[in-house]
Each structure stands twice: as C-alpha cells, then as structure tokens.
Amino acid sequence: MTIAVATDGVAAADWREAVVSAASALVDAGAAGEGYPEACVRVVEENGPYIVLTKGLALVHARPEEGGLAVGVGVTRLAAPVEFGHPDNDPVDLLLAFCTPDPDVHVGTLAALARALSGGLADRLRAAAGRDDLARELKEALPDD
C-alpha cells in the first residue's frame, strides 16, 4: 500500500524550503519520521542537485534508514519555481517526494512513477486544477496494491 499525498501552491524561498516542504508532507501523512526532510536536504548538499531528474522536476528522497516508515509518494506544486543549481533542468516547479522503509519494497512504486513520467505525468500535474486533482493524477500513476 503506497501512501499518496498532494500539496499545492506551496511558497518556497529556495530549494531547501521546497525540499523540506515536499518531504514534510510525507511526515504529516505518517509515512516518514521527523528527521526525513532534513535528510533529503543533506542528499542534495552532499551529492549535488542530481535529484532534478528532468526539466522542472525533482525527486526528493533520502535513504530508508533516514526515517522511511511506509512507502509514500507526495507531489508538491510550488507557487513559484526555485533554482537547484542544476546545469540543465532548472528551474523546478514540481517536486515528487518519496520514502520507503526498505530499499527493496519501493521498486514497484518508483517503476510505476517512472513509467507515468515518461507518459506525460509531469504535464498532467502542471495542468491539474488544484490539490484534489493533483492527488488524483498521482494516485492514478501508482500501482493499486
């Protein structure tokens, strides 16, 4: 069972605020522990802005042991885009946050997301009418286990 959450119109001054906000939605939903948002920020600090996978979209995540309690996916749409310092894919207006308790149980969820993203999920999320619409588009992309 994948926990899916959506937040819309989120104000973020910079990439850190955007990452913390996206990951905090997973904490609020009970999918991740309190320390998860800061762990997601550290991933970018330590490894660079590679989590900006494609134009305008970041996959916010950290390792399972940083606080993954359940498999969770959240979509966060920003009120205004932020720069991550990515050479090609900035600025970012959409964040997909992700957490898992175990490095293996998430594969199906991420695989489904990757497939949905190749099939235009990012454009559908950008066109969503509001938070409920965002959540609906996200849920449609996830496996119904």
Add this chain to the structure above:
Amino acid sequence: MALDRQLEILAVCGVGMGSSLMLKMTAEDALRALGIEARVENTDVSTARGMTPDVVIGQGMHTSEIADLAPVVITISDFLDKEGLEVQLRERLTEQGWLS
C-alpha cells in the same frame, strides 16, 4: 570486437535507489528499442567504484567522478529522456564494435 556475452550496464546516482532506478528503467527501454540484450543495475557513485561494468550512465556531476570506470561512460542530463539515451547508446556502442 563483438561481445560474446551480455552487456553489463550501470546506472548511477548519489543515493543509488531512487533516481538511478528511474534511469535504469529509461536505459532498459532505450536498449530494448535498440534490440540490445543487457543487464542493467543501479547504484550510488561510491559503490560503483568497486564495480566493472561495460557502460556507466549518469549525470555529469557523477560520471565525472568515475570517468575511468568503464570503456563507455555516458553523461545525460534528463533521467527520463529515452530517445536521447538511445542516440548516445547507439553511437557509443557502435564505436566499441558492440553494435552493428
């Protein structure tokens, strides 16, 4: 010289479980389109250093750290761009004589 075994391909990212898994899927799609049989794994940059793949794929910030790891190192900026990766794979594998 043509390889007499399956190609070993490694998709890398910083944490080795999220972004690189998406990249692995993109690579599998691109390889399928090219008709190439390959085994694709994904991992983080540090673990990658101990491996001996034929091809490494990742973003420039990671491939620059492991530029000598494999005969073919492919740098991409978009983890979901199957067509772009297909073009690079075709060119680089042909150079090696692994694709004709």
